[in-house]
Amino acid sequence: MTNITYIIYLMLSFLMVLYIGNECYQNGKIYINNYFPQNASLANAINNTLLVSYYCLNLGLSVWNLGNINEVFTIENVLLEISLKLSTIILIVGVLHHFNLYAIYRIHKYFKTYKR
Numbered sequence: 001m002t003n004i005t006y007i008i009y010l011m012l013s014f015l016m017v018l019y020i021g022n023e024c025y026q027n028g029k030i031y032i033n034n035y036f037p038q039n040a041s042l043a044n045a046i047n048n049t050l051l052v053s054y055y056c057l058n059l060g061l062s063v064w065n066l067g068n069i070n071e072v073f074t075i076e077n078v079l080l081e082i083s084l085k086l087s088t089i090i091l092i093v094g095v096l097h098h099f100n101l102y103a104i105y106r107i108h109k110y111f112k113t114y115k116r
Contacts, residue, residue: 009085015060017055017058054096
């Protein structure tokens with residue numbers, strides 16, 4: 001039953017990370033280009049760097065969490081373990097998203113202030 005948990009967890013976590021990353025990347029293009037309208041290459045570089053960092057961190061975290069999955073014997077335990085591990089990843093994604101938005105805001109403010 002533990003092997004089934006690993007397979008389900010990896011499939012769900014990878015799909016979730018890839019979907020959220022792609023959505024944030026696509027929507028982030030508009031957001032970042034608004035902050036840096038005169039410098040599209042900088043906006044694209046920031047967006048690409050955020051995407052690569054996001055994938056590395058969250059896919060790595062997903063694999064690392066495999067070592068923390070307890071042995072399971074029932075379907076209820078499988079669902080509980082998968083839910084706990086996926087909710088951890090979702091929480092981290094949310095916190096990092098807010099830190100990234102704040103960092104982008106600060107970079108924008110810096111460029112707006114010192115580029116005049």
